Amino acid sequence: MIAIVDYGVGNIKNVERAIHHLSYETALTNDPEVIRSSSHIVLPGVGHFKDAMQALKNSGLDKLLIELQNDKPFIGICLGMQLMFNHSAEGDTDGLGMINGEVVPIKTDYPVPHLGWNNLESKHPLLNQDVYFIHSFYVQTDAPIIAAADYGIPITTIVQSGNKIGIQFHPEKSGDYGLEILNQALKGGFIHD
Template sequence: MIAIIDYGLGNIKNIERALLHLGYEAKLTSDETTIKNSTHVVLPGVGHFKDAMEQLQKSGLDNVLYEIKDTHRIIGICLGMQVLFEFSEEGSAKGLCLLEGNVVPIESPYPVPHLGWNTLQSKHPLLDGDVYFIHSYHVTTDLPIVATADYGQPITAIVQQKNIIGIQFHPEKSGDYGLKILDQALKEGFIND
């Protein structure tokens, strides 16, 4: 069973529909026992980094995620990806520290937010199509970057370290192609552990 972390931020129902469409058993939850008994955890999110962290801390879900970081596949999507990291300049807030790196403003000659379709660039054979982005901040990290997108600067689109995967774009809004990417993240990931 896949636990979709419900911590009061948007995009949760879309993720649930996507997972059910793919044939997975998925449950929206903020219950510690349910999360720990799941096989995978999806951390979605749309909104402000500091607000997300405050919600996770207030509910104690930050501690739950830290406790399962070595035993569960954790997939962060959009803001859910960003909070996996150490620090964000959006609100000058500390993240979950599950991955090394920081979240900084996009500096691009193009309009910000980075909104709409953009092409993934990757050595992984699945990751060469168009996906849907909406964000004003992006991750900088020395961890293995699985895919990027060009938006006047390289944007980290997918990162993976062992069982933890961050996806900056919205696979659930990226049509059948996005669902294939989400399925790959859940089943095998993108790099060998």
């Protein structure tokens, strides 16, 4: 069973529907015991970094997620990806610190937020089509970047560090292709020894 962490930040139901569509059993939950007993943890999110971190702290889920981060596959989507990193300039707030990196504003000649469809660039054979983005901040990291997107600057779109995967775009809004990517992430990701 896949635990989708419910901490009051938007877009959670869409992620749940997408994972159900892939025929996985899910639990939309903030119950620590359900999260502990899950096979995977998915941390979705839309909104402001500082507010999301405060919601995780208020519920105590921040400590639980840090504790469990190496025990099972952990997938952060959109804001959930950003929360996995050390710090964000959005609200000058520390994140969960699961993967080394900083969340910084997108500085480009293109319109911000980065909104709409953009092509993935990757050496991985699956990661070569358009996906749907909406964000104003992105991750700078020394962790393995599996895919990027060109938005006047290279935007980190998928990272994988061990069992932890961050996905900046919305796979649940990216049609069948997004579902393929989400399924690959749930099956272990994009790095194989």
